[in-house]
Each structure stands twice: as C-alpha cells, then as structure tokens.
Amino acid sequence: MRTKKWLLMGGFVLLFALSGCGWFDNVSNTSAENGEDLQAYGLDLHDFSYTNQSDEVVTNEDLEGEYTLVNMIFTRCPTVCNLMTPNMSQLQEDLATEDIAANLVSFTVDPEYDSPEILKEYGDQYEADYSNWNFLTGYSLGEVEEFAESTFHSVVAPADDDEDIIHSTDIFLVDDSGQVIQRYDGLEVDTEPIMEDLRQLTENE
Template sequence: MKKQRLLIPLLFITVAILLSACGEKELEDPLEWEIDNISGTTQAGEDFAVDDMEGKVWLANFIFTSCDTVCPPMTRNMTKIQDQLEEEGIEAEIVSFSVDPEVDTPEMLKEFAQAQDADFSNWSFVTGYSQEEIEEYAQDSFGTVAQKPEGAEQVSHGSSFFLVDKNNEVMKHYKGETDVPYEQIIEDAQILADQ
C-alpha cells in the first residue's frame, strides 16, 4: 500500500515533465551557422564585440549610411520588429553592421539610425573595422555579400535579417527589405529566448 502511495505522485510528476517537454517549440530547419568574432565601435562610441553577444538572442543585418536603395527601408522594417519584440516582452538585441566602415563614423550611424526611429536601448549600429574585414565577415559568418568596388560610393550587400541564438549561431535568415515575415521572426525569436 505504501509503495502505491509513493508511485502515484511519482507517476503524476513524470507525466507532467513529459507534457511540459512536449510543449517546447523547436525552430523549423535551423541553419546552425557558427559565426566568428568581429570587434568595432557603436553609434555611441562604445566598444563592441560579437563574442560579448553570447548568451543573448539577437538579430543582425548589414547597412551603410549613404545607401540610396535598401538600407533606409530595411532599417525601418527592423524598427517594426524592435517594437514587436518589446510588445511581446521578448528579450533580444539588434546589431546593424556598417558595410562602409571607412565612411560611416559612429556619429553618422547615430544620425542615420535616429532618422529611421531606431531605439538604442537594445540596438547597436557598428563600425570601426576595415572594409576587408567586414566583407570577409559578412561572407564567412553570414553567407551574404558585402562588396565596395574600388572608387565606388555605393556598397553591394545582402538585405537579409539574421536571427542568432545564445550560442552565437545563425539559426534563421529572412527577407529584410520587402515582404518581411514579421510574425515568423517574432515567433522564432520567442522560441530561442525560451531556450
């Protein structure tokens, strides 16, 4: 009889654990791209390193301040995501890497970001590395192009948004310029934040 009394609560605990584990959502087809470190300076003139992002969920993209095509709308789209993350109570950071670092000063990045209504409380705009470093970094870590031809003012670069997990692995990428899948991004960020 004593054994039965002990087994019943144990059975309930086991079932509860199994049910709670079933409720955890998983990302669909995660990329799991490991990313390298890169160091720079933020729009506030503070030191930044990707290695310091470990333990955080974050979104990344690549922009530059004199961009006359995709960067302003992409940044406004990221602002919408930032607002939605806050509304849902999801803790996530945002990092926008300048692909024109020799032109983009921290002050220029700050001005550009403010013009797109970015909130700096969890969003860093980063510069302060060489052109060659960011071109290699974009390609090697994020699988995206970033190229400034000799003598050109505009930089060719990808317009994706990248979702990075707490282990500094790119888990997803999304369209960042048009037809942005806002709901999917928020859902995926929530899944990573809960892990």
C-alpha cells in the same frame, strides 16, 4: 549539401558587378514567410570587437546569452537600406511590446564613411532604442568583407558605379550561443514570422 551551396555561390560571382546593394534579394531563396534554416551549415558569429554609434566597444561576447538579429546596411545606401532599417525598427518595437529579450545589430558596409556620429544620426532617424540595437563600425572594408563571408556566407563588395555597395539584404538570426541559425528576407515588411520564431525559441528556454 555544403559543397553544392559553395558551387552555387561561386556561380553568382559574375552577377555581383552587374547589380547594386539589392543583388542578394534577387538570388536568395529566403522568404520571411518561413525563412531559411541555416543550422546545417554550422555558421557562427565570429569574434569581433567593433565600435558602436556611441563610440563604445561592442564584442561578440556582449551578445552571448540572448538571441540577436543581424543585418548589413550603410547610411548612404540609395535603395534597400531604406526598407531594411524600418523593418529592424519594427522588430525592435515588436520585441519591446512582447517583452522578448533580444539584440539587434546593424553592421555598416561603408566603414570609412560611417563614423559613430553618422551612425547615431542615422539611427536617430528611425527612432532606434540603443539599449539593445547597436550600429557598428570601426573596421576596414576588407575586414567587413571577410567577416560577412566567414560568418554569414554573404558578400560585401563595391559596385561598379562606385556609389553603391553590394551586400546581403537578409536579416540573420543568431542564437544565444552565437550560432547563426536562420535568415529572413530583410525587405519583407511582415515581421510576424520572425517574431513567431523568436517566441518559440525563447519560450522553450
């Protein structure tokens, strides 16, 4: 199964140069209706030490012990990020309403531009509560490319127009031990299926 997945991913490489940051939505089989179970692939959140919107260091160890929803964005994104970030904001509101302890993390794929100050301005636009939502930067483009590939089997790459950046439009669910267990369509405005999974997971603890 894993070999087949890698062959399929390799076949998509030729598509990357032809599309912008929404490419993954077109080729992914994920759906927020039921998501895609990733546990069989043995993915985990690799070690990292990055800087958040408050210029504070955040590591993977800071997330251990709680579930975490992760996506990739950039503040100059002309299209999909303007849909994904409101969905993350809604998830944060849902989590607070139901008193479910979980983290949200948004990795910028444009780290050379997205400084902590710019990420703070961006988060403020969506009324982010930074107590459990970190917008991360403080690495090179090459580092985030490698991190996305090794952690989520997803691609980060500059688009041909030099203004867009190819990146996943999924929301990934990481469990309390750091395993990447599920992914959902980050453009889907219905957050209830994600919340349903989190309810079941946290109730079973």
